[in-house]
Amino acid sequence: MDVKLIGLIYTLILFPLIGAFVIFIMPKRRSELFQPLALLLSMIPFSISLYLFSNSNSKSAYQEFDSINWISAYGIKISLGFSGMSHLLLSLTSVLVLLSFLSVTEKYSRSKGFVGSILILHSAVNGVFLSGDLLSLFIFFEAILIPMYFLMGVWGGENRRYATIKFIIYTVFGSIFIFIGTVYTGIISYSQNGTIALDFVTLSNITFTTEQSKALFLLFTFGFLVKVPLFPLHTWLPDAHVEAPTAGSILLAGVLLKVGAYGILRVSIPLFTEGFIEYRFIIAVLSVIGIIYGAVVAIAQIDIKKLIAYSSISHMGFVMLGISAGNLLSLEGAIIQMINHGITSGALFMLVGFIYDRRHTRRISDFGGLKITMPKYAAIFLFTSFASIGLPGLNGFVGEFMILMGSFSTFKLLSAVAAFGVVLAAIYMLWAYQRIFTGEIQYEENKNLKDLNTRELVSVLPLLFLMLIIGVYPTFIEGYVLNDAQMISDLVQLFSGGLN
Amino acid sequence: MNTISEIIGLNWIVIGPTLALVATALILLFCTITVETSDTTKKVVTISGIFATLFSIFLKFGLFFTDGTSSYFSEKILLDEFSLFGNVLLGLVLLFNFYPIWNSSYELKEKTTEAVILTLMSTAGFMLMVDSENFMMLFIGLEIGSISLYALAGINKGSLLSNEASLKYFLLGSLASCVLVYGISLMYVSLSITGVYETTIAISFIGAENIPLTTLIGFLLLIIGLLFKVAAAPFQSWAPDVYQGSPTGYVGFMASSAKVASFIVLARLCVVSLGFTMDKFELFFTAVIILSIFVGSLFATVQTDMKRLIAYSGVVQSGFILSGITSGVNGTSASLFYLAAYVIQLTGIFLIFSAITGELSSDFSMDNLSGLFVENKFITICFSIFMLGLAGLPLTSGFISKFILITNLWSYEKYILVFALMLSTVAGFYFYLKPIWVAAIDKPDAVVSKITLKLNDKISIGMLAGITILLGLFPNILINISRWVIQNYL
Numbered sequence: 001m002d003v004k005l006i007g008l009i010y011t012l013i014l015f016p017l018i019g020a021f022v023i024f025i026m027p028k029r030r031s032e033l034f035q036p037l038a039l040l041l042s043m044i045p046f047s048i049s050l051y052l053f054s055n056s057n058s059k060s061a062y063q064e065f066d067s068i069n070w071i072s073a074y075g076i077k078i079s080l081g082f083s084g085m086s087h088l089l090l091s092l093t094s095v096l097v098l099l100s101f102l103s104v105t106e107k108y109s110r111s112k113g114f115v116g117s118i119l120i121l122h123s124a125v126n127g128v129f130l131s132g133d134l135l136s137l138f139i140f141f142e143a144i145l146i147p148m149y150f151l152m153g154v155w156g157g158e159n160r161r162y163a164t165i166k167f168i169i170y171t172v173f174g175s176i177f178i179f180i181g182t183v184y185t186g187i188i189s190y191s192q193n194g195t196i197a198l199d200f201v202t203l204s205n206i207t208f209t210t211e212q213s214k215a216l217f218l219l220f221t222f223g224f225l226v227k228v229p230l231f232p233l234h235t236w237l238p239d240a241h242v243e244a245p246t247a248g249s250i251l252l253a254g255v256l257l258k259v260g261a262y263g264i265l266r267v268s269i270p271l272f273t274e275g276f277i278e279y280r281f282i283i284a285v286l287s288v289i290g291i292i293y294g295a296v297v298a299i300a301q302i303d304i305k306k307l308i309a310y311s312s313i314s315h316m317g318f319v320m321l322g323i324s325a326g327n328l329l330s331l332e333g334a335i336i337q338m339i340n341h342g343i344t345s346g347a348l349f350m351l352v353g354f355i356y357d358r359r360h361t362r363r364i365s366d367f368g369g370l371k372i373t374m375p376k377y378a379a380i381f382l383f384t385s386f387a388s389i390g391l392p393g394l395n396g397f398v399g400e401f402m403i404l405m406g407s408f409s410t411f412k413l414l415s416a417v418a419a420f421g422v423v424l425a426a427i428y429m430l431w432a433y434q435r436i437f438t439g440e441i442q443y444e445e446n447k448n449l450k451d452l453n454t455r456e457l458v459s460v461l462p463l464l465f466l467m468l469i470i471g472v473y474p475t476f477i478e479g480y481v482l483n484d485a486q487m488i489s490d491l492v493q494l495f496s497g498g499l500n
Numbered sequence: 501m502n503t504i505s506e507i508i509g510l511n512w513i514v515i516g517p518t519l520a521l522v523a524t525a526l527i528l529l530f531c532t533i534t535v536e537t538s539d540t541t542k543k544v545v546t547i548s549g550i551f552a553t554l555f556s557i558f559l560k561f562g563l564f565f566t567d568g569t570s571s572y573f574s575e576k577i578l579l580d581e582f583s584l585f586g587n588v589l590l591g592l593v594l595l596f597n598f599y600p601i602w603n604s605s606y607e608l609k610e611k612t613t614e615a616v617i618l619t620l621m622s623t624a625g626f627m628l629m630v631d632s633e634n635f636m637m638l639f640i641g642l643e644i645g646s647i648s649l650y651a652l653a654g655i656n657k658g659s660l661l662s663n664e665a666s667l668k669y670f671l672l673g674s675l676a677s678c679v680l681v682y683g684i685s686l687m688y689v690s691l692s693i694t695g696v697y698e699t700t701i702a703i704s705f706i707g708a709e710n711i712p713l714t715t716l717i718g719f720l721l722l723i724i725g726l727l728f729k730v731a732a733a734p735f736q737s738w739a740p741d742v743y744q745g746s747p748t749g750y751v752g753f754m755a756s757s758a759k760v761a762s763f764i765v766l767a768r769l770c771v772v773s774l775g776f777t778m779d780k781f782e783l784f785f786t787a788v789i790i791l792s793i794f795v796g797s798l799f800a801t802v803q804t805d806m807k808r809l810i811a812y813s814g815v816v817q818s819g820f821i822l823s824g825i826t827s828g829v830n831g832t833s834a835s836l837f838y839l840a841a842y843v844i845q846l847t848g849i850f851l852i853f854s855a856i857t858g859e860l861s862s863d864f865s866m867d868n869l870s871g872l873f874v875e876n877k878f879i880t881i882c883f884s885i886f887m888l889g890l891a892g893l894p895l896t897s898g899f900i901s902k903f904i905l906i907t908n909l910w911s912y913e914k915y916i917l918v919f920a921l922m923l924s925t926v927a928g929f930y931f932y933l934k935p936i937w938v939a940a941i942d943k944p945d946a947v948v949s950k951i952t953l954k955l956n957d958k959i960s961i962g963m964l965a966g967i968t969i970l971l972g973l974f975p976n977i978l979i980n981i982s983r984w985v986i987q988n989y990l
Contacts, residue, residue, distance in 0.1 A: 071900070071904075071975055071976060071979060072976055073976065073979045073980055073983055074904070074907070074979075135903075138894070139894035139895065139899075140894075142893060142894045142899075143893075143894055143895060145893075146888070146893070149933065149936075150940070150941065153937060153941040154940075154941050161937070164937075165930065165933070168929055168930075168933060169926060169929065169930060172925070172926050172929045173926045176922040176923065176925060176926060179903075179906070179922060180906070180910075180918060180919070180922055183903070183906050183907050183910045183918070184910060186907055186910075187907065187910050187911050190911070196907070
């Protein structure tokens, strides 16, 4: 592969780190410069990821582009690789990082730690999406924890201590299974290759026995599902989302949840397909429970942020349903839905952040009639809600429709039940909209609220634009997911055909 | 009877480091009690003594590369890879911990060099212990080292906690020594075994299945004596009290040197002597390991005193190291890596503690860290690096050591141990991140005021933190060294 391209990809991982370092050595008295500087610094990964996105190579199936010897005594290498899916997620990450820098108020943007943590987080997430072997995937996966620990711990809400520790413990608990799985895979790889080769290319040529495949699938998938999160493992998510600062929530919902699903698509299914076929029904059932459960609980929420958090569980349930169905259409839908959810819930958390900055409350009952004082805000919120519900013509529809279409051929009853999730989504989003924006203004404080200013508009409108683009012209995004979905669905078909 | 020429003809280089340390200690003692000597002279003497020690370790390498593994002093002293590794590690522990001990010895009234002498003697003893081929030499080394440590724990006479720590350490430590000696004598009674290699020969001669029960019990007691020194559960009860009570500046040295020496001896016993007999002890070791990580994790989560927390975390880490040592030769190499990485982090943490509350303080409550970040950025960052290293976060040496260890354990098919160890890291993330929360995230009303680090402390702490990160990024050197140690036993 092109040397220039390899250089650019390394820049994508290393540059945010250098950026964080630059922020840390800036003098504290020039804190007004932090936000512009952070914007400038994240413009560079943003333009690189866009450049790579538009590159002819970017729609390819998985390819490894570089590997470095790391622990030579054990023959362990660090490999880097990508596919169309990684490009989509990388671009999503850089868009969300850029916009979350734009959306934060001075309270956050004037703090070195906040800006630096987001930059380090960006680097770690890019690392996850570019990693080409299990060990580096794990390392970047764990490295995400540190900036999140500080983001949530220092700038979080009232109950941040509980939420942060819960988040860390859940993630670490999940990741030890990934770690054990990595070790186990390494030992199997050692017995077949003579070195502990953990890169995806070598691993895809290793033959796992059915027992090994099942055990490894369970180990890896459990770890990743905590991060997704799937239904019984989700309890960290509402706490974390509610307590995290706005930018933290945007990145948590927009990017970090995708890390789990990405891991399943990159590791669990392609490498351990037999295990996947064995256990996919359980995952599908749990995802449908998650879809309905998340939506029902969202209806009952009195806190807007918590409502969106539970809606995330519901939406990620759709993603997992699509993945577990394992055919071309549902997998395409699942990957597209990952991107959609990143855009939509990112926008929703941003919008909640805007209103929280003005009123310092997130209780739905504290609002009412905001449409009168904040018409632009109301319009944007309604648009985003529609995208989240899955209105045809907006992005949510594309993903959910493809998932339901695809999974119907595999799990008929489950898909039928899951379709109700869309209806429930309409209930919780529109009812929340109704309570917040329509009617008379009941509280004095709401009478003098200012509508969105230019900075806030600029930070949210690109996301709305993306929702519309994906909604009306999904072919453009489908090209990036086709090869990945094709590869996985072929494997699933191969192994399930072999079993019959 | 030996003639003079025979005595001179002995290979003194083998015990060179021990001799250098003992000589330095004696010169210092002589200076202190007889003639009025200036502090500068004492300092010069001590520092040149330490460098002489390091130089004689270097000479031992030369001897090793010409002669190979061999015994000296009528098979009392052994020169092999383990002893070299142990010597280097003990030398480094002394080098990094020397300054706070020297520094604080002036605050002790009329005892200016006592602490330094004890430190040197203790290192000399432990070096003799890792060099020992004969079990009696092992015992002598252990006792020289331990008795100096008992005295070091109580060096701060005015402090009640320090006295308590010293007494507890002494009583329980001497009990452990009794057990150890009894084990050695049982082995001698049953099979006339007195040394590491004799054991190997005896076992291969009579066959692993014919070993008398008395010998096995003897071995077990010897191992228990060593496990006591590394504070593995259920022999850990002294550790928290001793760590908490002893002067903060000394705990890093006390904990590290005893652990290094005991683990190296244990590794040599398991790899060289027991080899094929290890499966007889498997149940015992598994129980000790699981108990260690369980007890350590459980108690560490509820501690509010940082020194107690580190003590219980040390119990967990001992479980980790022990799991590699007892499962095979490759596991031992992983454990040696783990040991080195752990000792570095441990030393760094105690250097930071002694910089915050002074070398002679006893308690170190977690409140002493509250709001540390506000005024002391460098200390907090280094402290976080050490804590995250102990927790095993990627990009620190802790992760690499855990990765290698778990990989080896898995290849030995010790699945239960792997799951138990990994679950303890979850608890580890809870209790290692808690002090970071207090130091860097909490916004308390009263924060720790600016601490002016002395240049030596700054260099030491910075270097240790740097090594922790560097070993996490480029672990090859230490991995190759730890594999070199065991290469002959593969």
